[in-house]
Amino acid sequence: MMNRPPSPELVAPPLDATPARALGDFIRAHRERLSPQAVGLPPGPRRRTPGLRREEVAQLCGVSPTWYTWIEQGRPVSASADALARIAVALQLSRAERAYLFELAAQRDPAEPDPAAADAPARLLETVQLIDAPAYVLDRQWNALAWNARAADLFVGWLDDDHDRNLLRFTFTEPGARELIADWEPRARRLAAEFRADSIRHLNEAPTRTLIDSLSAASDAFARFWASQDVGGREGGRREFNHPRHGRIVYDQMTFKPAHREDLKLVVLVRM
Template sequence: MTTMAQESPAVPATRGAAIRRHELAAFLRSRRERITPEQVGLPRGSRRRTPGLRREEVAHLSAVGVTWYTWLEQARDIQVSVQVLDALARTLMLDPSERVHLFQLAAATDPTPAASCPSLTPALREMLDRLEPVPACVQNSRYDILVYNRTYARLFGDLDAIPPEDRNCVFLVHTHPDWQAAIVHLDEVMRVMAARLRASMAGHLGEPAWKMLLKRLKSASPEFRENWDRYEVVGMRSRTKEFLNPYVGHLTVEHTDLWLGPQHGPRMLTYTPKNEETRERLEKLLEIARGDD
């Protein structure tokens, strides 16, 4: 009688979850200990013995309870929301790879910005490059900037220097000094952007990424809170825009949206010059961008 070798049992799901929790706890401790108080605007004090930040400091900066965060570093079996993971990633100054690792250890999906988009093919990226010196990018319905060409990167300053998770047009218009300085008629643009976001959000109510963006905007910008409370709604439309570029000066362009899928999905945004002076200045901006590469 032939007997078949018995296969080794798979690791139970509960054991796998416990392993992830311990890895998450160790990862959080290591990231906490590498950040100095000065990096986050806290005084060091003369009696500090803890390398890096204390647990209570991370909890305070992330707006979570000290006990809860302590349990997280103790690998306790607690639920962690994507909003809390996002706050911890910012407090601990995680780079993109570390942020991905954090969400993987927590068995969560990072909702901001979209990590992948089926429309972002190599051909589309080449198209963005070939549109230069016309500034162009691809955004999703939440106004996350997914990919862009060199002139768009320098249109409002230096987009490459902004962390990927902060590359959201509504957020930057309301919070980033370089973007605000570059936009002519800023108050009007803020009001329109809030109205557009409300229109887009109607199909995504309750989704974590949208709730997180709305919470950040309300927390960071009094102007956004005021405009949001107007309950205005504005749809997409082409329009003339004016910018004060820090490198080449005044630009007058035509804003056009080219849809890459369903109307509420990703779209290519272009700013074509409205006059010859703007065209020449965009060509000069491209030369500057090439020199920065």
């Protein structure tokens, strides 16, 4: 009698030693910390391992024990945002732990509002005015939401007077930017690579897509740099400017992300 091959949905995918493994390790550690009593289950017979059993967590989440086991084992199975939310509730994760869970899974928490739909915190915008150095706040499309007088004095043609407040449009479409920014081409290339990395989670959203398409049409340099597929983190560092009034100025750039509003950036330039 011939043995039938196992059903495709029951064939375990191969183990993965990267992000899926980190996700599984995190979930397993928190399962083992949770007692049956904490979730309203009887202690039952003597347990060989601490905490809840996998089958118990699967039952609490409303998922199959096999699927949950594969998640813990670090197998590259698909985990929807809804399933992750149920795991977070079942394991009684704190807000920070829940956020970490979704970061590990590269998913957006459905319980979190879209930060882009919320106004920038008023205290953050006020803080810019208290900084004794050029400082500004960028949104997820790199539009300046707030800036201080020192930043307006430095960024001629962008933050002074009535200009388009988008940093990318200024850099790639304003002729004055090529004169102001020392070593314009490598800096502009780096800027495009930084924006690609920064925008990956909302790359197909209408505001971001419109910005990229309009810049590609308006600037051959941006179109070329964007097509290169270069990716770079916004790490800061040395920034040099050829200012029309102050001459050559050198700064150390630092970028900060406010807690709970990682779509925003506070950029500060410290004179070197």
